Amino acid sequence: MKLENLPDEIIDLIKAEIFFSDIRVIKAYPCDAAPVRISRETIAIGIDEITMMSASMDDSGRKGDIKIFADIFIPIKHGSSRAGEIFIKLCSCLKKYNVVSISAQRIAVDTRTCSYIMKTAIAFNDEIEVV
Numbered sequence: 001m002k003l004e005n006l007p008d009e010i011i012d013l014i015k016a017e018i019f020f021s022d023i024r025v026i027k028a029y030p031c032d033a034a035p036v037r038i039s040r041e042t043i044a045i046g047i048d049e050i051t052m053m054s055a056s057m058d059d060s061g062r063k064g065d066i067k068i069f070a071d072i073f074i075p076i077k078h079g080s081s082r083a084g085e086i087f088i089k090l091c092s093c094l095k096k097y098n099v100v101s102i103s104a105q106r107i108a109v110d111t112r113t114c115s116y117i118m119k120t121a122i123a124f125n126d127e128i129e130v131v
Helices: 003-015 081-096
Strands: 024-027 042-054 062-075 099-104 108-110 115-118 120-128
Touching: 003 024, 003 042, 003 062, 003 081, 042 120, 062 081, 081 099, 081 115, 081 120
Parallel strands: 024 042
Antiparallel strands: 042 062, 062 115, 062 120, 099 120, 108 115
16 A cells, blocks of 8 residues: 555545545645535545554565544535435445444534534555555
8 A cells, every 4th residue: 555645546436436426525635725615515535644563574564554534524404414324335435445443423513614524534454655
């Protein structure tokens, strides 16, 4: 797994699913100005945490856990139940990776974006390539 490509690889995998065709999937913290209000369902993907260690003694290879976050934003008018549907489909979509844990926080209202937000995290365990 290449660290530099991971968020883009995950975004491409999600966008390839028909379920996500009307959902905006972005890399978190893009260079663009942040939207004041969310007008459509959005998933923001980013790297949350990385833990690396040597793959074996006298080996320069690395292995470890990579945790990504996938914050799900739902416009208030769509209702909060959509977050759960999107989360379930997201978990299913990422099963090609060696998933070791998945977590989701309760749905809350984000006043900055006038939307519901469900913060989620998915951790993978794999060999890690750092360029």
